[in-house]
Amino acid sequence: MNATLVALAAIFSQLSLLAFGGGNTILPEMQRQVVEVHHWMPASEFSALFALAQAAPGPNMMVVTLVGWHVAGWAGMLVTSIAKFGPSSLVTIAALHAWDRFKDRPWRRIAQKGLVPVTAGLVAASAVLIARASDPSWIAWVITGVCAVLAFRTKIHPLWLLGAGSLIGLMGFGQ
Secondary structure (H helix, E strand, C coil), X not given: CCHHHHHHHHHHHHHXXXXXXXXXXXXXXXHHHHHHHCCCCCHHHHHHHHHHHHHCCCCCCHHHHHHHHHHHHHHHHHXXXXXXXXXXXXXXXXXXXXXXXXXXXXXXXXXXXXXXXXXXXXXXXXXXXXXXXXXXXXXXXXXXXXXXXXXXXXXXXXXXXXXXXXXXXXXXXXX
């Protein structure tokens, strides 16, 4: 069996079990493994794949499939997808069964409240990682910050922000 496929399976099955609170919480570790540890692509390319995955319809973790495709073609795409979504799906099924069984226990509410800041911190770390990899200039950081504030404070649809960012980039800003 191809060593790259084995490495992809090992990495993404581990990430599958760490993706607590949503797939984006594992982006820093995914980027570290793919870019820094295995050198399968530069950080800017990882960031571009992430942006493409976010712009495309479908699950927000399509970046997993794109990374697999980039690294090892069809086989890589299949391996990363199964490795990422298989283990976590099995654990989720078991956890939901137990979670429902203990729905009246006080520790359940305490655990839920404690996991909110952990998840928020992991998502924030992912956002910083992607911004760092894709924003080479101070103007790009300003654009990223403005878009983040607008997305957080208003009800502007993210596609409008994406379109505005594309237009700003086409005009030559942020390079």
